[in-house]
Amino acid sequence: MKIDPNTSRVLHVDLDSGKSHALTIEDRHMHIGGSGLAAVLYERYGADDAPADDPRQPLIFAIGPLTGFYPLMSKVVCGFRSPYTGEWSESHAGGRLALSIRFAGYDAIMITGKAAKLSALVVGSRSCEVENVAYLRGKDVFATGKFLRKFGKHNSGHRSAIRIGPAGERGVAYACINVDSFRHFGRMGSGAAMGYKNLKGIIISGDGAYDLPEGKAYADMMQDIYKDITETGKMKKYHDLGTPQNLIPLNELHALPWNNLQKTHDEGVDGISGETFAEQLLLRQAACAGCPVGCIHIGLLRQQFASEHEFLYKQVSYDYEPIYAQGSMLGITNAADVLALLDETEKMGLDCMSAGVALAWAAEATEKGLISKEETIVDLKFGEMKGFLEALKFISSGENAFYQALSRGSMSAAKLYGGEDFACVLGQxxxxxxxxxxxxxxxxxxxxxxxxxxxxxxxxxxxxxxxxxxxxxxxxxxxxxxxxxxxxxxxxxxxxxxxxxxxxxxxxxxxxxxxxxxxxxxxxxxxxxxxxxxxxxxxxxxxxxxxxxxxxxxxxxxxxxxxxxxxxxxxxxxxxxxxxxxxxx
Structure with a gap:
């Protein structure tokens, strides 16, 4: 297959009818791809005067012109009306999704309408099917992934499986989409946008092929970029400790938020530093498809409680932002405790940053007497992991009126219970x-x-x-x-x-x-x-x-x-x- 340099090829799936067809979007020199293509598609197909949960609103996954041609051109933009703000927004993720879309023969996949039953969309270069997966309702992200992988087994090495957890099904404003287990469309509520469409998962099989440019210019450019990425040391930070390297320097600068931003420095930072994670918990590293760096750090979480199996262990990805949000922001100074919180957040399908910061607000609101255990059900105290672990489940399920408010965001809860002054919200x-x-x-x-x-x-x-x-x-x-x-x-x-x-x-x-x-x-x-x-x-x-x-x-x-x-x-x-x-x- 040859890629047209002047147009973008978009698969439009209408869940109302279950039908799909390919669109050709002209003027690629203006929209380029990715963020630009997603914006053009929303401009043409979005409903400006309708809310985020209106079935007409498009959910868009777009790649760029250089996807598959050069190293680290490995991201996908998810464009959608944000359930959090109601506004047009984006979230970006890596994993295998970008190359799967490229090898399926598309520059973007746009989904409109709403499936009659909880469904999974299965896309390949010559196929597009909507499968009934009502049996997955309420299943967590990990269990859902196991079921979804039965689709497209013959393309197991060239497919991507994205899915939502219970939080996305329920429409939590900061629900996320899990991408290939360790990457995410995290911010602004993409998981709820997908849940609004009654979509539990999407499987993209990259079962096609495309032509690479002929001639010396492309080969030389590929080699030049590859060497710059792998031989100059530019990516050393991301490969070695990764972004968790930032914890100690930011703490020393008094710029690391602790305890709901009540302070910006704490001597306990060593317990959750990038160095500690690497020395004590790092199991392995992984990379997005098309990337030689390997910045995905995966920690080993051993069983936390006596009720769990003696030999149980879990693989949990970690980066700077997750450690800050569910570590320092909650006053947690034990790296294994952070992994336990991140594991539960992952299962529920929540954005780890919004979930952590929301719980930090709740802990301070409890300290100040604005809310009590009557609202929180469990004790929410800075530095104590177990209460936060349970609260993550309550956010996902909307256990009571308090957690239903908190699932709409920290400021939404603060407007009902007080504490707007210390809600650490900057848009989200x-x-x-x-x-x-x-x-x-x-x-x-x-x-x-x-x-x-x-x-x-x-x-x-x-x-x-x-x-x-x-x-x-x-x-x-x-x-x-x-x-x-x-x-x-x-x-x-x-x-x-x-x-x-x-x-x-x-x-x-x-x-x-x-x-x-x-x-x-x-x-x-x-x-x-x-x-x-x-x-x-x-x-x-x-x-x-x-x-x-x-x-x-x-x-x-x-x-x-x-x-x-x-x-x-x-x-x-x-x-x-x-x-x-x-x-x-």
């Missing part, structure tokens, strides 16, 4: 970088309310001057640079290799000259379109607030400068409105 539950003013603003106002939108944390760390204009200029330019990568669907860990110039060279060598020549204009177009869609679907730039807790933070630079933070927020808000033309809609 915060990421683990208490670095200062620019990061807080970037997350509160950012497109995905994520540390992945811009490197606001890096700006805080690398700039001592308080220049709001310079900060906003950095955020806008850094976002656009990441859009290039996210439309190619490359791993952000490789952005040091895939700068704009190198991307253009790689595109030309792979036969995508039209995209290469239009890359800058395409980046601007996609950036603007994404913001326009976010505003059309309900984002009110003027209504964004930063809770009081973030004004009380003390880092290595001292106390937060609220005047500076307000100025950055004012300028960033204005830039977003100008780009999205919110006032003209």
């Amino acid at each position: 539950e915060m990421a683990g970088y208490a670095t200062g003013e620019v990061f807080f603003v970037a997350s509160a106002y950012g497109f995905r309310h994520s540390h992945l939108d811009t490197g606001g944390y890096a700006f805080d760390q690398n700039n001592t001057e308080k220049n709001a204009e310079k900060a906003v200029e950095f955020m806008l330019e850094d976002e656009r640079g990441r859009i290039y990568i996210n439309s190619m669907m490359g791993c952000l860990f490789a952005r040091g290799t895939y700068g704009p110039d190198k991307l253009q060279e790689a595109l030309r060598a792979a036969g995508f000259t039209n995209i290469a020549e239009n890359l800058e204009e395409a980046g601007k177009y996609i950036q603007k379109l994404r913001w326009q869609l976010k505003c059309k679907t309900g984002f009110n730039v003027d209504a964004v607030t930063i809770p009081k807790r973030f004004t009380e933070v003390v880092t290595w630079k001292g106390a937060i400068d609220t005047v500076y933070m307000d100025e950055v927020a004012k300028r960033y808000s204005a830039a977003i409105k100008e780009m999205a033309q919110c006032d003209k809609q």
Whole structure:
């Protein structure tokens, strides 16, 4: 199969009818793929005036033009109306999914409608079927994976299985989609978006083939990029300790959130450091398909309680953000306890960051007497793992009115029970970088309310001057640079290799000259379109607030400068409105 450099091929599956057909999306030089293609598809097929759970809303999985051509072009964007915010959003994941979609012959899979019964979608290069899997209702992520793998057995090495747990079925606002066991579409509630469609899982069989470019240019470029990734040391951090390497440095900078951000430093950090995980719990490392780095660190969790089997052990993936959210944020200083919480979070199909931060808010609300055991059912105390372990199940099941509120997010619960000032929410539950003013603003106002939108944390760390204009200029330019990568669907860990110039060279060598020549204009177009869609679907730039807790933070630079933070927020808000033309809609 030859890949058309000018168009994108999209499989549209209508669950209402159970039918599917291929679409051709023109102007690839403008939408590129990935984030850009997902945005174009939502613009054409989404229902701006309908809520996130409306069956008409598309659920989109898109890859980029360079997927399968170069190392670390291994990500997929999931585009959807967020059950958390109600707005157009994205989440990104690795695993085998990107190459499975490529070998199935598509640039994106778009799903609309709602299945009559709990179903699994099974896609191959020459097939598309909707299977009744009502027997999987209520099953956890791991049990679901075992059942789903019976589909496409003949393509076992070339398929990807994504699925949701009980949280996604119930519509928990921060439910996630598990991808190939150890990767996730984590943030903004993608699991609930999939649950709204009565989809328990999707299996993509990469049972087709595609042609690689002929000639010396592509071979040389492939070798050049491979050497840069494997021989220069750029990826050493991610391979060795991985992102958990960040725990001790951030703790030393007084920038690691502890106990619901009541402090930013704790002497107990060694117990959950990347070094401790590597020395005591690391079982093995894995890699996404098409990646030579191996940044996926998988820990060995032995049986935790006497009721469990003597020889039981579990494999649990860990990274910096999961350790922060269900370690330091909860006052947990034992690495095995963190793995136990992450294992339960995984089974339920919850975003580990939002779940951890939500429980941290609940623990502080308990300390302050705003809620009691009558609401929480179990004791929620910083540093004590067992109560949090049970609470994760209660969030997933919506055990009572309190956990039903908490399943909609920390701020949603705080508005009912009090404690809005210390709800650590910046659009959604915060990421683990208490670095200062620019990061807080970037997350509160950012497109995905994520540390992945811009490197606001890096700006805080690398700039001592308080220049709001310079900060906003950095955020806008850094976002656009990441859009290039996210439309190619490359791993952000490789952005040091895939700068704009190198991307253009790689595109030309792979036969995508039209995209290469239009890359800058395409980046601007996609950036603007994404913001326009976010505003059309309900984002009110003027209504964004930063809770009081973030004004009380003390880092290595001292106390937060609220005047500076307000100025950055004012300028960033204005830039977003100008780009999205919110006032003209």
